[in-house]
Amino acid sequence: MIPVTKPFLPKEEEFIEYLNSIWERQWLTNNGPLLNDLELRLKEYLDIKHLLYVCNGTFALQLAIKALHLSGEVITTPFSYVATTSSIVWEGCKPVYVDIDSETFNIDPSKIEAAITPRTSAILATHVYGNPCDIDAIQQIADKHGLKVIFDGAHCFGTHYKNKSIFEYGDISTTSFHATKLFHTIEGGAVFTRDPDLLMEMASMRNFGHSGPDTFSGLGVNGKNCEFHAAMGLCNLESVDEILDKRKSLSLHYFARLKGLKAKFPKLNSSKDYNYAYFPVLFDSEELMLNCLNMLELNKIYCRRYFYPPLSALPYVEYSVMPVCEDISRRIVCLPLYHTLTVSDLDLICRIILRVQNNQKVKPKVIDGLGGILANKAATAINGHSYIHK
């Protein structure tokens, strides 16, 4: 069985060593030493000043929305994981969708201004598959209209934008350290901001609003994380460079093997600093994609339709037509990509996909004249079948 992803697991002994230290200290949660160490080491690794480790990536989004006191409408992307929209709705705001760019699959900045109303308070955009949004364009629009910016960077660990960690952008950036993500702490997430006051406010909100043992600076909930998750993070951080390298080499291998496929790959904003978090393939047709998925499943290879359906079609939002997103969402799929995926499994996946494409029955086009004959011959050759032409 080849799943779409497998969580990275560190050496058991390394994790057990951390567990032993937890048993010795008997300090399980509430800002323990491992959690502090993880926050420090993450700041070093990412080369950033501020971050707060929280219980998960969805809470990170909710916390960001809460701390920025957003209300009314939040402009967002229809092409992301459901948490991007659900956190907006959960926090009492209304998602207003703006269609995506057909090349990068990120929110299309040229369509944002038309969606701004007097009720708009922010833009919440996802760097889809770890590929940076057009951050400068989004920030410029936000500045012009006095809007806040949140970037959902759940796919972005290790990605840079203009030589800085991608988490440095927006009023707040968030990420997820869920087990399925490139770097994970089993469950976990983080918020990032360059504003120290905002950071203080989120730190307090994450911990019931406490400012001291008996004092409260404001309203808060329990969004903190614990020593066990921090231990997994500390273990995995040791291997993150290796994980990034492996994903890149597997992805390049996929590109090479899938050269003849009738499909497109996202246009990378900057391939140098890209983290290859996923391997999305945009097939030319939904039919070809579904045929490939079926054949892969018959071979016990499981892909995921990330992201389908569009968030703008969720039952609890006001539906709006998103032509680009709806089209892409129907044709895109993520192929298996994880640290222990072998090259021979990857080759098998590519062989199956190409075989499906080459055997697919395409109706030959009947065009008059020589062009038509050539086109029909080409179709025959591609299909490997002989058709009787009219």
Ligand SMILES: *Cc1c(COP(=O)(O)O)cnc(C)c1O
């Ligand atoms: C995974 C993910 C989240 C949610 O993260 P959790 O840690 O699972 O809560 C949010 N947004 C995007 C784009 C994601 O992929």
